[in-house]
Amino acid sequence: MPLVSRWEIISVMPCLADTAKIRVTAQLDADISEVLPYVNAVLKRAVFNPQPPTLTTNRGGMCFSLHARRIAGAKLRDLDHAREELEWWMALINDTWERRASLTPSYERGQQLSAIQIFKGLPATNCKACGESTCLAFAAKLLSEKASVLSCTPLFTPEWRERRVAVLELLEGSGYQIPPEFLA
Amino acid sequence: MSIYLDHNATTAPDREVVDAVAWAMAQAWGNPSTLYRQGREARAVLDTARARVAGLIGAADPFEIVFTSGGTESDHLALTGSCGAGRGDHVVTSMAEHKAILRTCAQLEQSGFRVTYLPVDGLGRVDPDAVRKAITPKTALVSMMLANNEVGTINPLPEIAAICRERRVLLHSDAVQAPGRTAVDVAALGVDLLSISGHKLHGPRGVGALWTRRGTVLQSVLAGGSQERGVRPGTENVPGAHGLGVAAELARKRLAETPARVRSLRDRLWELLRAAVPEARAHGDLERGLCNVLNVSFPGHDAEELVLLLDKEGIEVGTGSACTTGQTTPSHVLLAMGVSPQEARCSIRFSLGQCNSQSEIDEVAAVVSRLVGGRSTCHS
Numbered sequence: 382m383p384l385v386s387r388w389e390i391i392s393v394m395p396c397l398a399d400t401a402k403i404r405v406t407a408q409l410d411a412d413i414s415e416v417l418p419y420v421n422a423v424l425k426r427a428v429f430n431p432q433p434p435t436l437t438t439n440r441g442g443m444c445f446s447l448h449a450r451r452i453a454g455a456k457l458r459d460l461d462h463a464r465e466e467l468e469w470w471m472a473l474i475n476d477t478w479e480r481r482a483s484l485t486p487s488y489e490r491g492q493q494l495s496a497i498q499i500f501k502g503l504p505a506t507n508c509k510a511c512g513e514s515t516c517l518a519f520a521a522k523l524l525s526e527k528a529s530v531l532s533c534t535p536l537f538t539p540e541w542r543e544r545r546v547a548v549l550e551l552l553e554g555s556g557y558q559i560p561p562e563f564l565a
Numbered sequence: 566m567s568i569y570l571d572h573n574a575t576t577a578p579d580r581e582v583v584d585a586v587a588w589a590m591a592q593a594w595g596n597p598s599t600l601y602r603q604g605r606e607a608r609a610v611l612d613t614a615r616a617r618v619a620g621l622i623g624a625a626d627p628f629e630i631v632f633t634s635g636g637t638e639s640d641h642l643a644l645t646g647s648c649g650a651g652r653g654d655h656v657v658t659s660m661a662e663h664k665a666i667l668r669t670c671a672q673l674e675q676s677g678f679r680v681t682y683l684p685v686d687g688l689g690r691v692d693p694d695a696v697r698k699a700i701t702p703k704t705a706l707v708s709m710m711l712a713n714n715e716v717g718t719i720n721p722l723p724e725i726a727a728i729c730r731e732r733r734v735l736l737h738s739d740a741v742q743a744p745g746r747t748a749v750d751v752a753a754l755g756v757d758l759l760s761i762s763g764h765k766l767h768g769p770r771g772v773g774a775l776w777t778r779r780g781t782v783l784q785s786v787l788a789g790g791s792q793e794r795g796v797r798p799g800t801e802n803v804p805g806a807h808g809l810g811v812a813a814e815l816a817r818k819r820l821a822e823t824p825a826r827v828r829s830l831r832d833r834l835w836e837l838l839r840a841a842v843p844e845a846r847a848h849g850d851l852e853r854g855l856c857n858v859l860n861v862s863f864p865g866h867d868a869e870e871l872v873l874l875l876d877k878e879g880i881e882v883g884t885g886s887a888c889t890t891g892q893t894t895p896s897h898v899l900l901a902m903g904v905s906p907q908e909a910r911c912s913i914r915f916s917l918g919q920c921n922s923q924s925e926i927d928e929v930a931a932v933v934s935r936l937v938g939g940r941s942t943c944h945s
Contacts, residue, residue, distance in 0.1 A: 391873065406873065408873075430910075433866065433911065448867055448869075448870055449867065449870065450870065451870060451873070526905060527905050527907070529909075531684075531900045532900075532903060534683075534684045537681070538681050539679035542674060542679075557906075558894045559894075560894060560897030561664075561894065562671075563660075563671075563897065565671060565675070
């Protein structure tokens with residue numbers, strides 16, 4: 382019995398990244414939250430966010446985001462292309478669901494950062510502006526998304542601009558969502 | 566059924582505005598810079614519009630109003646025009662500003678300017694003392710928004726203005742969300758530059774204004790003629806300006822009654838939601854902020870999914886900016902306020918307008934409660 386039987390395209394918009402292409406959102410007839418960690422294990426290079434569960438990945442130059450009851454895709458050529466891709470995702474989701482007993486689910490991001498790696502990008506002054514006693518403690522909070530890099534006030538002063546750019550790039554490259562307002 | 570609760574994104578133009586723009590397109594099509602009758606008539610329409618916009622914000626002199634293409638251009642002109650006038654190489658702003666300010670600041674940084682992005686407190690307010698500490702002898706401009714578009718919090722501009730005056734630094738404010746929702750008086754605020762946008766006050770899209778205190782020198786971003794005192798060259802958008810002027814006058818007249826009524830509806834919405842969804846959390850300064858904004862997080866519920874589900878029910882609300890993958894990026898304003906990324910991804914913004922009714926609010930509360938209550942999309 383497949384996990385997902387039907388999908389329905391509910392939104393078609395111009396793609397933000399490439400105006401010649403489209404972005405599409407499809408609603409699913411089932412909640413796929415439980416299978417996402419297994420799909421993450423199968424795909425290996427996806428970015429998994431546990432709360433709420435989402436999986437983001439690139440495939441053939443396109444961008445896909447899997448949510449509990451929908452799939453969003455960007456950089457698609459047209460609706461026919463979108464339908465082909467959605468069928469591919471349905472097959473992957475259902476196949477993964479069927480053989481989940483033989484898979485080890487992965488709750489990790491595609492490119493796992495360590496607190497130390499993040500800490501090296503911070504001012505390391507332990508100024509407590511972020512509410513944490515040390516920059517390392519703040520780095521740990523960033524890692525688990527219990528805090529945002531915006532809480533590091535010194536990082537957003539002129540003196541730390543280069544370090545800020547580097548840290549934001551590091552976080553974004555590892556799948557952390559950085560507000561585009563602050564990306565160089 | 567369609568219930569629109571995203572008035573901070575845009576507002577439907579008033580009927581009078583639509584008629585005014587159409588009239589001006591047909592009857593006031595002359596070039597205001599020309600000497601003959603057609604041009605003089607267009608000039609008169611433009612100047613009347615200028616006076617109406619000045620009246621909305623308490624500006625003493627209508628010629629302090631520079632028409633632009635909207636809030637983004639006004640913000641850009643304020644920042645780059647101030648920095649290009651040789652005052653210094655440093656800008657002070659906050660992390661909670663609109664992206665028009667933040668992206669312009671990023672551009673300035675790439676050009677060698679230095680920018681300090683000040684933090685905000687848990688309600689989204691900037692601390693005036695932080696502004697005082699951030700200003701240096703090389704500061705060209707401080708830019709602090711009047712009312713936040715995501716959470717509605719109003720900044721303590723008069724206090725910040727006093728500091729800027731004392732330190733002889735220009736103060737700009739992105740006031741795009743404020744007119745029509747709260748009183749805006751440039752003299753009381755103490756600012757030197759103020760941005761407004763037509764489509765946020767039931768006016769036309771594609772037109773806005775930058776109020777510039779007389780004597781403030783701005784370097785033009787565009788090269789061209791001497792329109793708008795040379796600050797913003799280009800043949801003026803007379804129909805747009807006329808529509809903006811009509812919208813400004815209507816907004817000014819509505820200030821006596823509309824904000825109080827909308828605030829009452831907003832508060833009702835929050836009371837209903839809070840009663841139905843105890844874990845929901847409101848962000849921003851509901852008491853002293855804008856009358857129409859309610860930013861609420863529903864833990865465990867993906868904001869974009871909620872927005873789509875609400876859309877299927879005919880209810881239109883806002884959320885954080887969406888990236889190209891369709892995944893909701895958490896609002897930088899909420900993050901700056903200390904809301905965790907996880908919670909920020911679960912937040913949606915209701916922004917009411919003058920046309921919303923109590924029955925609509927009750928319906929929205931009922932639908933949200935049904936969608937959110939007892940059904941989490943989060944699996945631990």
